Structures are given as structure tokens and as C-alpha cells.
Amino acid sequence: MPLSYDLIAILGPTASGKTPFAVALANELQTEIISADSRQLYRGMDLGTGKDIEEYTINGITTPYHLIDIAEPGYKYNVFEYQRDFLTAFNNIQAKEKVPILCGGTGMYIEAVLKGYQLLPVPENTELRNQLAEKSLDQLTAILGTYKTLHNTTDVDTAKRAIRAIEIEEYYKTNNISQRAFPSLKSVIIGIDIDRELRRNKITNRLKQRLRDGMVEEVEALLNKGISPDDLIYYGLEYKFLTLYITGKMSYEEMFSQLEIAIHQFAKRQMTWFRGMERRGFTINWINAEWPMEEKVERAKRLIS
Structure with missing residues (x-):
């Protein structure tokens, strides 16, 4: 289908289902995804950042993705570098005559690209x-x-x-x-709107599952590789509280309780940023997270055609 945009941006708070939706849409449009997540770009930080790489495969077809696993843990990646790396991925995808999908929850990365901030x-x-x-x-x-x-x-x-x-x-x-100039992109923005209580339940259940899947062991492995506790704490959320637990600064119960609260607060800050984007002139087309995937994809196709 012919599209009238340079870029499709999909945003939403953590646990809203952004990635499965972006992959379903990319699969339908036969295009590729550029991640807009400030922590998924680090190698070896998988469960704690919710990479869920398996979600990029639908019915045996894997959607190509970019800007995931591109930096070593401990490195302090910044927005300037993100703009640079985004442009590389964007130009490569456009060269294939495809419209890239930008997907993530890091509002500053998304806005820096959509607004073309000169950094x-x-x-x-x-x-x-x-x-x-x-x-x-x-x-x-x-x-x-x-x-x-x-x-x-x-x-x-x-x-x-x-x-x-x-x-x-x-x-x-x-x-x-x-x-330093940054190109002006004609973009359509689609937001995933999730009920607050549903979001809270999904965050809690997902945290429990990731702990069962080995998130503590993941952070232990990073520490054993020589990454300092301070460097892991720098990344916040899971890496902050799990490092404090592993190094004996808090009990498991304290870690879980404080981390759960911190993730809820993080999701709230994400929504505050997105609402701020609307006040700054961005049009975000909100789609209900509880709609069936087919309905979400059809709604998106109508928006971008």
C-alpha cells in the first residue's frame, strides 16, 4: 500500500504492548523497526530492559530491527549518538523503498528524532x-x-x-x-493507550515473570564481567535495585517492593512526557491497548494511508 509518510512512530508506556503491535504492523507493511529505547541498546541487558526479541518473529517471519544490542554495558550512550545512529538505520531502510517504524518508550529519543533537534x-x-x-x-x-x-x-x-x-x-x-542540522521528517505518531490499572497489573506480573526467568542471574553475570555496581546502578530501574540486592544493600523483599514502585512511577513519567509532546504541538493518534491486534493494525493502516 502506498504511504504518505517518511516515518511511522509508535510510542506508549512500559507494558503497553508497543513491540508486538509494531511487529504486527511491520509484518503487514513488510518494513523494519528502529528501536527508541535508551536501555535496550546495551548488549547483555536483556531481561531487565524487556527486549523480548522473540516478539519480532510472527509465523516464522522475523522483522528486522535496529538500535538494539549496539553498545557495551557500562557505556554512557547519549541522545546525540542516538540521532546519528537513527539516521544511519533510517537511510538504510529508506534505500529499500520502505517506511521505517520507530518504536519505543524513551520520549526524549522519539522527540529528538521527530522534532529534529540540533544536538x-x-x-x-x-x-x-x-x-x-x-x-x-x-x-x-x-x-x-x-x-x-x-x-x-x-x-x-x-x-x-x-x-x-x-x-x-x-x-x-x-x-x-x-x-548541526537534522532532516525534517513527515511522521505519523501512534500511541498505545492502556488503562492505568491494567498497566499496573501487567507491570507487576511481568516483573515476577522476569525474575523467574533469571533477571537476578543476568545482573550477576554483568557484575562478574567486571562492570562496576555504580555503572549498573546508573541505568536505573531493574539494574539499580537488583544491583543493590546482589551487593547486599537491600533484601529481596525490599528490592521487589521498591522496584515495582519505581517501574510504576517510570510508566507515569513516560505518559507525562507524551502528554507534554501533545502540548508541544505533536499529534498522537491513540489506539486502545485492549483492542484485538487485527483491529489495531487496521486502524494504523487507515492512519498512514
Whole structure:
């Protein structure tokens, strides 16, 4: 079917069913998926990031995907690099005369691509880091909230991530970002709208299942490879709380309880970001997560035709 867009973007909070829907649509359109997830790009971080690679195969046909497993754990990948790597994948897919599907829940990555923000690589600011080192996460979050430009509030659940976000904002205050252009893309955005209670139940059930599947062992393996506890804690959520459990900083019960709460809060922050995108002028076409897959795909096809 002829499409009138350069890019199809699918977004939604964690546990909303974005990936199965994106794969079903990609399968129907015979196209490829570009991930917009800030943690799935790390190798060996599988259960904790919910890669669920098996979901990319339907009836024996595997949909090609991009920007998953492209960086080593411990590395601090950034939005500038994401834009660069997105463009490489986007151009490769377009060269095949296909319309790429962007799918994920990292609002800043999605918005940086759809809006074409002009970004620069940001070096470390040791002096600033030292000034902020003793501040609490709440204090750092309050500082971050004083900036008016784009920053990633969704994933900021550790002090290190908050300090890095402030570092980026300070750099952009004093440097000219108009040096680097990003192409304007004609995009259609489809959001997966999931009832809050259903989302909460799915998050809890999924967390229990991933723990049964070996998520603790996954984090132990990363630590055994020489990745420092601080580097894993930097990634937040599962890697933060499981590392604290494995290193004896909290009990299993404390880990599960606090991690469950943190994931619920994360999903809420994701929705806050997406609603903010709508206020910033993006049109998000919301599709009910509880619709049958065939109905969701048909609705999407009507939107993009």
C-alpha cells in the first residue's frame, strides 16, 4: 500500500504492548523497526530492559530491527549518538523503498528524532560534577526542572543520570547548537493507550515473570564481567535495585517492593512526557491497548494511508 509518510512512530508506556503491535504492523507493511529505547541498546541487558526479541518473529517471519544490542554495558550512550545512529538505520531502510517504524518508550529519543533537534556531543564537566556530587536526587531533579530546553526527565531516577542531564543543559546554554542540522521528517505518531490499572497489573506480573526467568542471574553475570555496581546502578530501574540486592544493600523483599514502585512511577513519567509532546504541538493518534491486534493494525493502516 502506498504511504504518505517518511516515518511511522509508535510510542506508549512500559507494558503497553508497543513491540508486538509494531511487529504486527511491520509484518503487514513488510518494513523494519528502529528501536527508541535508551536501555535496550546495551548488549547483555536483556531481561531487565524487556527486549523480548522473540516478539519480532510472527509465523516464522522475523522483522528486522535496529538500535538494539549496539553498545557495551557500562557505556554512557547519549541522545546525540542516538540521532546519528537513527539516521544511519533510517537511510538504510529508506534505500529499500520502505517506511521505517520507530518504536519505543524513551520520549526524549522519539522527540529528538521527530522534532529534529540540533544536538551536539557534550563533554564531561568535572567542575560541575564536583559541585553537584553531594546533592540528593530530589535536589538534582529540582535543579533540572529550572531549565527550559529538552532534557530527559523520564529516565532520571539516579543521581548520576540527573547530574549528566544538568551537565548537558549547562553545555547547551553556552554553546551554539545551530551548527548541526537534522532532516525534517513527515511522521505519523501512534500511541498505545492502556488503562492505568491494567498497566499496573501487567507491570507487576511481568516483573515476577522476569525474575523467574533469571533477571537476578543476568545482573550477576554483568557484575562478574567486571562492570562496576555504580555503572549498573546508573541505568536505573531493574539494574539499580537488583544491583543493590546482589551487593547486599537491600533484601529481596525490599528490592521487589521498591522496584515495582519505581517501574510504576517510570510508566507515569513516560505518559507525562507524551502528554507534554501533545502540548508541544505533536499529534498522537491513540489506539486502545485492549483492542484485538487485527483491529489495531487496521486502524494504523487507515492512519498512514
